[in-house]
Amino acid sequence: MKHRFIVIDDSELDCFIAEKMIKHTIENEQVIAFTEAARALEYITQQGAVTDQPKAILLLDVLMPVVSGFDFVEAFEQLPPDVQRSYLLVALTSTMNKNDLSRISGYKSVKHLLDKPITAEALLALLGEIDATAGEPLAGSL
Amino acid sequence: MPGKIKILYIDDEPNNLTGFKASFRIDYQVFTALDTTEAEIILEKHPDIHVIFCDQRMPVKTGVEFFGEMRSRFPLPVRILLTAYTDIESVIDAINHGHIFRYVKKPWNDADIMSAIEEANKFYISNSLLTVKNEELKIAYNELDKFAYSVSHDIRGPLSGILGAINVAANLNSVTEMKEMLALMEKSVKKLDVFILSMHDYYTLQRGELQLTEIDMNYLVAGMQDMYKVYANAHQISFTAEVNQQEPFRCDAFILKLILNNLLSNAFKYQRKELDNKRVALRIEVSRGTATFWVADNGIGIPRHHTEEIFTLFFRATSQEAGSGFGLYNVKDALIKLNGDIKVDSVLGEGTTFTITIPNK
Numbered sequence: 001m002k003h004r005f006i007v008i009d010d011s012e013l014d015c016f017i018a019e020k021m022i023k024h025t026i027e028n029e030q031v032i033a034f035t036e037a038a039r040a041l042e043y044i045t046q047q048g049a050v051t052d053q054p055k056a057i058l059l060l061d062v063l064m065p066v067v068s069g070f071d072f073v074e075a076f077e078q079l080p081p082d083v084q085r086s087y088l089l090v091a092l093t094s095t096m097n098k099n100d101l102s103r104i105s106g107y108k109s110v111k112h113l114l115d116k117p118i119t120a121e122a123l124l125a126l127l128g129e130i131d132a133t134a135g136e137p138l139a140g141s142l
Numbered sequence: 143m144p145g146k147i148k149i150l151y152i153d154d155e156p157n158n159l160t161g162f163k164a165s166f167r168i169d170y171q172v173f174t175a176l177d178t179t180e181a182e183i184i185l186e187k188h189p190d191i192h193v194i195f196c197d198q199r200m201p202v203k204t205g206v207e208f209f210g211e212m213r214s215r216f217p218l219p220v221r222i223l224l225t226a227y228t229d230i231e232s233v234i235d236a237i238n239h240g241h242i243f244r245y246v247k248k249p250w251n252d253a254d255i256m257s258a259i260e261e262a263n264k265f266y267i268s269n270s271l272l273t274v275k276n277e278e279l280k281i282a283y284n285e286l287d288k289f290a291y292s293v294s295h296d297i298r299g300p301l302s303g304i305l306g307a308i309n310v311a312a313n314l315n316s317v318t319e320m321k322e323m324l325a326l327m328e329k330s331v332k333k334l335d336v337f338i339l340s341m342h343d344y345y346t347l348q349r350g351e352l353q354l355t356e357i358d359m360n361y362l363v364a365g366m367q368d369m370y371k372v373y374a375n376a377h378q379i380s381f382t383a384e385v386n387q388q389e390p391f392r393c394d395a396f397i398l399k400l401i402l403n404n405l406l407s408n409a410f411k412y413q414r415k416e417l418d419n420k421r422v423a424l425r426i427e428v429s430r431g432t433a434t435f436w437v438a439d440n441g442i443g444i445p446r447h448h449t450e451e452i453f454t455l456f457f458r459a460t461s462q463e464a465g466s467g468f469g470l471y472n473v474k475d476a477l478i479k480l481n482g483d484i485k486v487d488s489v490l491g492e493g494t495t496f497t498i499t500i501p502n503k
Contacts, residue, residue, distance in 0.1 A: 012326055013307060013327060013330050014306065021310060065459075065460070117303065120309075
């Protein structure tokens, strides 16, 4: 089951790394990267709800200028529920203090955390986690 | 300290009040009150009263009681008790509880009063300084916290990016991909370098003392043109400079260059890429004791609601280009050191002009 990936990170280099990591570790070609969260939001809104494919995994950098990861999640949670259900939010953490860490994991739609720089092992572990919890009933969420 | 020290004297005997005022009104600004209610009204109106003399034996409450009660409402004025009686117990008690600074025996001699005032005033001043320093420390701590957090992110960010790139390198198949990645890594490293240099500027500004020399604006501008020539040509940005220096100008050359460099590098960086006639213009005018600098561009501009915030440390108004987050903060800091001023005029999507004024030293 191939997940689509969306990467949102203000660092071009980090987007590049995420893309390459995903493509080579899981041999997955479906990666779209955005360096501006605002553009990503536009894209997601345009795409609407996606029901015929497994959820797209969204790797979201938290500390970004102008529109931060926090701003993005807050805007994301305003989208219609069926659009939200098409995505799985993973927050990319790096040198974050406790306050920011607990703040980002406090959001309902942020399901997982992944540390930067992304390594092959961490990516595989994340996918294992995601696929394991995928079988659980959605009762009570969103 | 400009002006005369303000002192307040409270006594239920009017003759004492008159006598006191007569003796001391030349050297000090004397306020008098017949009772504690009147005294509190005066203290409300004049919060900068430094010393309060109060008689101990008064009808409604004693001086010690008054001082004990008003202390929390008016913590700053230094409290001195005047007492003829050997009410020593309560006086000692009051001194020990910090309610009063000292006591002076009645009838007083002028020298005793004046030395008490001078001592009390010194105490007042050092306490005020302490309060000021405490406030400054609080601000400094806050800044340090913000700083430590941002610095670790802004330094670790590029570094962990490069680490990630090294991890990925093992998986890359083509030289083209490798070259693509190396170019991105180079950007990271440069960003880190700029950040560290800006941080260095930040510290230099904090610690350094002004070194004033005569500034030749034409020479300064020639240096700037030299510095940006290559970049300007490579990105098709026209760079014009105009100097009108009518009198000698003394300033700190390092700080001046820091200001201009930060503004110019921003002007060059935040351009509208697709524009045909990109330009950056520098104009300098020195006349009537002031130097005015205009740095103008026709680039991306700054959103109106951000024009104040851009001077905040680590604030970024755009994700278009990597800024260190220090630049404009350093500029503002530098201008404070030079007693100068800065104004921003910007229209989003059209361009920005910064106007700096610096008085001649």
